[in-house]
Amino acid sequence: MLQLSGISKNYGTRQVLNDVSFTVANNRLTGFVGGNGAGKTTTMRIILGVLTADGGSVTIDGEPVQTTQRRRFGYMPEERGLYPKMGVLDQVAYFARLHGYTKRDAVQKATALLEELSLGERLTDKIESLSLGNQQRVQIAASLVHDPEVLILDEPFSGLDPIAVDTVAQVLQSRAAQGVSVLFSSHQLDVVERLCDDLVIIAGGHIRAAGSRDALREQYASNQYELVSTADTGWLRTQPGIQVTAFDGGNAQFIADQPAAAHAALRTALTHGEVTSFSPLRPTLAQIFKEVIQ
Known part of the structure; x- marks a missing residue:
């Protein structure tokens, strides 16, 4: 070493x-x-x-x-x-x-x-x-x-x-x-x-x-998440503490102002339809690089 x-x-x-x-x-x-x-x-x-x-x-x-x-x-x-x-x-x-x-x-x-x-x-x-x-x-x-x-x-x-x-x-x-x-x-x-x-x-x-x-x-992950559902996820735009950054029908990416807001969004999503995927988004090296050298 x-x-x-x-x-x-x-x-x-x-x-x-x-x-x-x-x-x-x-x-x-x-x-x-x-x-x-x-x-x-x-x-x-x-x-x-x-x-x-x-x-x-x-x-x-x-x-x-x-x-x-x-x-x-x-x-x-x-x-x-x-x-x-x-x-x-x-x-x-x-x-x-x-x-x-x-x-x-x-x-x-x-x-x-x-x-x-x-x-x-x-x-x-x-x-x-x-x-x-x-x-x-x-x-x-x-x-x-x-x-x-x-x-x-x-x-x-x-x-x-x-x-x-x-x-x-x-x-x-x-x-x-x-x-x-x-x-x-x-x-x-x-x-x-x-x-x-x-x-x-x-x-x-x-x-x-x-x-x-x-x-x-x-370490450098922000409170950004991806939600994939069988139902339309447009309701996320009115969800408290949520800022939608990308949207395509049942697929949405969003920033939560705190983890509790993301968990609340998941619970709401389950009432609208089947959730096939819900996960935090990890930054790329390019994104980490830009953040740490500022």
Whole structure:
């Protein structure tokens, strides 16, 4: 388990990180989201030792992260870090060699990984001949080729089409299932919400929210409900303490000024007809994000 505690970072008089604390657990995908300049990349670079924090600590399994531990990390920067004239397989195998693999093992490992990322037909192509999306997948392969225990990815889904997003998502999910701690940043909130077990939201160098996806949706849920009935639900518009936000015959969404008003609406609905569904509405990640960064 990777843990950040009280991380701070200043550039001169400008503080870019302030008391940044969160956990990246084993076997879980953690999404790291925030606007441009929020502090995501700086945080990742501190985890990797590229930058030095002015305060706080980064530990793995309770021990301070040192060079030895960082050899077990995989990292994909947002910027391209590939050699454009090299072939795809040669490129990824080269990174495996840097981690101590023999030439034979490096080629085998790189080939299997590129095939898993649906690049098996592009092994001999030069990097510069690939689309940006395929270059992104090669870069992901380079971060994975040494079987890291911690995986840090900065915008891994940038430039990928929906099919490629699914391919990369399956690869990341399989690594998390094998025990890898995965932290990735992304501006694609729908992808983060779909994939992640845990979420960290940062704005202005401060962590604004952190926790499991389901816990955060529960925490930031408003008193909004959905009612589905066999009868028309137009009567909700005159129900005390109820504000209807969406209506379509027997299907209505509404905000209750307090839980008692919602329960009263349910009791009234049962007198009008059969209620097939009644449940609170949970906010999306995009809605939570907008709320916490205000």
